[in-house]
């Protein structure tokens with residue numbers, strides 16, 4: 015039997031009778047909350063009490079019919095966890111699992127106004143999958159190579175396409191550089207946690223400020239790699255570290271928000 019709102023509306027209906035009549039598998043609390051909800055909201059649904067042909071509630075939940083949203087809200091077990099579309103795609107291109115919390119924090123990163131505009135624009139493009147890596151550009155421009163800039167400079171014979179994941183993390187030219195630079199800010203055991211997932215997503219520590227600071231440091235590492243790619247030069251670990259160090263120092267001096275974040279991050283930050 016398909017439940018409709020009318021099943022809840024009969025005058026003086028008790029839970030026991032409702033269950034016997036409908037065989038519905040819902041507990042008394044849920045029954046009461048649905049009934050209460052329908053009663054409370056019924057004035058906003060035109061002619062609810064006289065509507066003989068209500069869609070079954072199950073269908074109502076997926077429909078856009080007037081009043082259906084109320085039932086979605088009442089009956090949905092938990093609010094549907096929605097990962098923003100851009101991050102769903104980003105997690106595919108980087109081959110990472112990115113949860114709701116991390117996706118929210120990634121989408122918040124480019125909003126921090128202590129970051130310079132170039133970094134913010136870079137992050138926006140990176141997380142919205144519009145960065146001009148060769149694998150992407152080659153789809154739009156005929157004859158444009160899809161190969162990795164660094165691998166070409168190094169004359170590496172493997173055919174490495176320049177996607178986001180390769181360029182920033184798995185390319186031979188950058189893999190040690192990422193580990194070295196991030197490693198300097200982490201404890202010895204924490205260094206084991208540097209991975210594709212933590213570099214593109216979040217470290218998932220309990221302290222939020224630690225996660226955010228690491229996301230920002232990771233963003234500066236990526237920006238450094240990107241700048242090298244654009245200039246057509248090879249990145250180095252020393253240059254990467256000194257670039258990130260300068261960024262931290264300048265931002266620390268100029269932004270109270272960043273100072274507080276870094277100060278409570280528990281990371282090994284010196285300059």
Ligand SMILES: [Zn+2]
Nearest residue numbers: 162165174185
């Ligand atoms: Zn490469």
